[in-house]
Amino acid sequence: MADSIQQQLQQLVLLSDSVGTGGAAAGTGGVSTVEESMEQLGPLIHSVYRANKQKLFRQQVELFAQRKDAEIMKLCGNYHQEFVQSVAQLLKVRQNTSELQEKVVGLNAELQMSGKSLYEKKAELLGMRREHRNIQRAVDAVKNCQEVVRMVASFDDEVETKQYYMAIKTLGGLKDVYLPQIRKYSFGKVLESSIPRMETKLQGAALRDMKDWLYGLKKTTRDIGRHLDTRMKNKQDMWAERDATIKERHFVSSAVQFVLDEEFDHDEPITVDMMPLYQCLHINEKLGRRAEFRRSFTEDRSDQLSLILASPVHFATGQLASFESMLFDIIGFFVVEHNILASAPDFRSKSDVDTLWDTCIAKLSDIIARGIQAIRSDPEVSTVLQEVMATFTYVMEENGYDVRKLRELIMAIFGA
Template sequence: MPASKGSRNAVSSAVQQIVLSPSDADYLDQLIPAIKDAAHSNRTAQLLQGLSQFADNHESEIEGVCNTNHQEFVNSVNQLLQVREGTVRLTSEILDLNQSIQASTEKLAEHKKALVDSRSVRQNIDEAAQALEDCLEVLRLTNHVHDLLATKNHYAALRALDELQNVHLREVPQYKIAEMIQKSVPAIQKLIAEAVMTDLKTWLFRIRETSQFLGEVAFYHTELRRTRQKERAEKDPFFRNFKLNSAMDLVSDETDEFDVLDNDEVQVDFSPLFECLHIHEALGESEKFRAEYAATRRQQKDLLLPTSIRLVGDDEGGSLSALLESIAGFAIVERATMKKAFNLRSTVDVDELWDSMCQSAINLITQSLPDIDDADALLKIKGVIALFIQTMENWGYSVAALDSFLLTLFDKYAELLKQKFSRDFLEIVSADDYMPMPIQTSEEYEKVVNVSWYTPEKEQSDISFPCVLPFSQMYPLCCIDIRNFLNQFYFFSDDHFQHPSVIDETLKKSLDELLAQKVCRLLVDRLSSQYLGQIVQILINLEHFETACVELEQLLLAARSPASAGKSVALNATEEFRSNKKTAEKRIFELVNSKIDDLIETAEYDWMAPAAQTEPSNYIQTLTRYLSNIMSSVLLGLPTEIKELIYFDALSHAATMILALPLSADVPTINRNGVAALALDVQHLSQFVDSLGVPILRENLDELQQTVNLLQSDNSDEYYDVSTRNKKYGRVDPMNGPLLLEKLTQGMQSSGRTDKYTTLSSRFGKK
């Protein structure tokens, strides 16, 4: 097919460029691309034809030139021949080169194809290598997560897992390994959660094991604060108005701040808890973790509490102290956890655990209380509980239940004190000798006066030793016990007790019962004794106990708490001692009168004596000696008014009994000798009374004396004259006077003397 015009023009243009090349190098440079183009476009023949045509045209030009210049033409022909020869040679070379180029082109095409194929393979290899590297990175991170778990770097493991899931796995989602690892992420997260929970449980176990020691350190710190507070109160009485844990106490203790959770003795690291909480928050399981943690703490609380505690035989309160220290340590950790991890523990949860532990502790103590029979042991128990209360109050816990329980302890304590001092009082009263207390030295005297409510009549410097105090030994011993009783009652309010008014009322009631039911009643029971000296001593003791009760009322009033201020204090025992003084006085009257009766019963009057008696009767002399002796010995310690009262009653009774002798139905008649003997005895008794120097006592003998005077009167008729009788015989009983006069008349009649007495007898119609 003939070449198109465009193809011929292109070949001609190429031939022109080849021929017109200024140098051989440019010639070749122009020729080689033309050959390559001809070879690729199958226009080699056209190129050769173009070259031939160019040569032919050039020959024609040469021939024309030669025609004009033969020689030059010949030369040109020769040159042209040479050129032609060269052209032929070049054509041959071009053909060879074309074949060579064509072969090279085929080889190049093969190499290019191989290169393209190798590039594709290499790209695939690169892509595979990159995928393998990405997968290896994923595997490395996965292994790194497990390595971090093995080294307990739980949070770092969780961060690495998060990076793996959210970054690296998203870069290789098309690979099976990514799918497998993605499916294993929840399992790994669960492993992390379980591992961190295992560490947390280990931490919680250590915390539970450390709780008691933590509580012990907290108790010791509270004890130090107590000491500092007492020292401040001793230096400045103003601080006595403020208790431990008050605002003033906390401000004063600011310079002595102490971290119970981090000190030289104990350190509580909350890092495992924070890590666990943080990891569960990152896993979106905060609520689940809070529930598990709360359940675990409840279980630990149950494990913390024993089934029983031992209070008896535990001198140091070890069992109770261990329980309360453990509860304190547990509660302190709970409060610190609530403050450090705001969203983990709520106030309700912590307070609920606290209330439960307090109630359990109260129940355990209550179960063991019946075994306590020693007030001192109960006081130690109260001290441990008070220390526990003050420690936990400083941590913001409610101690209302414990404060209420202290009331139960106080009731038990008060009852034990009453039992103890009841036994002491019984022993003191039973062992007393009921004799005035002898004092040998001034030191002993000072001790007795200091412990007793007793105001001596003389200054100590005016007293010579040895001496005797009016009361018996039981009184100062009871005073000592009373003071101890008061002190031990108020010991319960030391350190911490929120019910001082209860102490005031219970102390008053208990003291009243002890004094009235134990001391006073025991003394009254001993009034049945027949020993006058003992009865007198009991009366003296009763008087001093009455004085002591009055002093105690003032002491209790001064010691009352502000809550009870303004209320008067009146002990029923005061009236008991006062009223039983009358009972003792009556008993003294009974014994003295009984002795008087015994002596008067020994009187042997011969009412119809043939001769007058010149000496007082033996019984009247014995009677006066007896009255004199008891006044100077047995009754000496009694107050003057009581002694006078006893004398008054004794003399009144003696006069009545002496007067009853002639009035007896066994005495039918009396003569003047019998009357003279009675008058002699009455005179002796009157002289004795006058010697006492108490004029009022003489009045007791007025009836007896006037009766004797009547019987000795020469004109007994004047007795029947009202005006005369009121002047001379006003104290004579209207019934006894006539009776005695009748007996005297009958006695005189039986003696043959019937002068005026006969007339008297007929007047009364007597036979």
């Protein structure tokens, strides 16, 4: 019975071995072999329990297991040395791996330290670069401020020494070049607030010079008027001589006389130094105050003409010199106006000059009207005054002024 059980167990094991070796290659055939083994195991166990041979079955199973264990041990003994060598190599590889890992960790730590040091150096370098830029900006700002201080001092010297063109150039450099660079600093704000005062200082200095020039013109204009009056009297004498030799007079107009006398007029042209006026005009243009200066100049000239016309005059024998001096001043005044109008028409308009001339004629009419009784009561005064007024009329006509109202005034007074 025991042999029969043992034989059946061996068949099951062989069948199982065939499943383990060839069954995997057989695909679905392996599944059927396992099923066959299970089918055979069932009847075997059933027959064991039916014959009441469980103990014997267990013994056979244990013997079978021991035999298989012996086979396993034998199989392991054949490959034990290779397995040990493999394990030893594996341990060695593991040890080398651990050492390599430690080296990698150490290298990483060193790299981290080097990177940290490099980062610190880089941060330090960036900080030094920022400091260098700040220092350079500070140096540039200080240089600009020093240059600004030098230019401000130079501006003051130029104004004091009347170098106004250089002063306006210096002021332009401060405004256009240096002020935008230093405006963000407190010093720049101080400079910006000082610019208007500097402009006013320059304008005031140039205006004072121009007014001094206007005041100095009083004597010059009188000399100009006297010179032109004398020259016109010479021309009148020449006209009288020429008329005396000609039976029939063909010269019916003073304008015609002027044209005919040009070839005999060899006097040097009268020149007036206009530099203070032009200088002041240029400065006010650069400062953007041209309109303000024009109004101021117009008022000054009007006041100056009023002063001329306010001079005391006397219409008595031997006392007409005061009136003649007034006419000399008027001639010189309007000759200057004529020159300004010719050289700077965009500054001094013809309407401004014509307004002054009309005012002058009206004031002269009032002055003569107040002394009309003294004039008509003294034939000598009337004759001299008529000659003076005629000469004055010719001079003003020669310089381009409308003298129709003057002639009407002469006709009204003297009837000629």
